[in-house]
Amino acid sequence: MLCSPVFQPFLSTPFAFNMPVCSLWPENRHFFMQMENERVRQMEELKRRVDFIDQVHQVLLKEMVKTNSASEFSDSKSPSYKLENDEIHYALMLDTKDFLPEELTVKQVGRKLLVSGKHEKKDEARDGCYSYKYQEFRQELELPEDVKPDAVTCSFSNGQLQIEVPRLALPAVTERTVPIKTSPAVKTRQERNTEEQE
Numbered sequence: 001m002l003c004s005p006v007f008q009p010f011l012s013t014p015f016a017f018n019m020p021v022c023s024l025w026p027e028n029r030h031f032f033m034q035m036e037n038e039r040v041r042q043m044e045e046l047k048r049r050v051d052f053i054d055q056v057h058q059v060l061l062k063e064m065v066k067t068n069s070a071s072e073f074s075d076s077k078s079p080s081y082k083l084e085n086d087e088i089h090y091a092l093m094l095d096t097k098d099f100l101p102e103e104l105t106v107k108q109v110g111r112k113l114l115v116s117g118k119h120e121k122k123d124e125a126r127d128g129c130y131s132y133k134y135q136e137f138r139q140e141l142e143l144p145e146d147v148k149p150d151a152v153t154c155s156f157s158n159g160q161l162q163i164e165v166p167r168l169a170l171p172a173v174t175e176r177t178v179p180i181k182t183s184p185a186v187k188t189r190q191e192r193n194t195e196e197q198e
Helices: 025-071 189-197
Strands: 081-085 089-095 104-109 112-124 130-142 153-157 160-166
Touching: 104 160, 112 160
Parallel strands: none
Antiparallel strands: 081 089, 089 160, 104 112, 112 130, 153 160
C-alpha cells in the first residue's frame, strides 16, 4: 500500500529519495493472529500435559495408599484360626496377639458369630514426629447345627481368643421293632393260603 505524500519527508536533499512507504497493517493482523493461534496451541498443550501429570499423580497416590494400608498404616487381614471339633465341644481359637482384650468384640446373631478387633497405636519421637498404626479385622463365623448356640463362651489368654460351644447331647439309641399295620383290602399270606385251600 502506498502512503500519501503527507508522510513523506518535506525536505528534499540530493540524497533523499522520494520512495513509496509501505504500511505493515495488513500483515500485522495476520502476524498477530499467528501469534494468538500459537499462544492458544501452547496453552492447550500445557493443559494436556498438566492433565497427564495429574492422572499420573492420582495413579501413584492410589498405589501409595494401597501399599501403606496393606503394610504399615492399616492391617485389615483376618487373624489365623484353629478349629477343634470333637464329640463334646466345638472350639475356635483366633490368633489375636496384636490386640488387647478390650479391643476385641464378639457378637452373636442367631447361629452367626461376628468377631471384630480394632487397634490404634501412636508413637511420638523426640523431634516431634510420630508414627501411627491402625489395625482392624472383622470375621463372621457360622456355628454348626449340633451345638447349643445359647451356651457360647469366650476367653482370652496369651494372645489367643478362644470361642467354645458345647455340643448337643444326643439321645440314647434304643432298639425296637416297629409293627406293620395292614389295611382290610390287603390280604396277608396266611389269608391267601386259606382261600386257596378252600
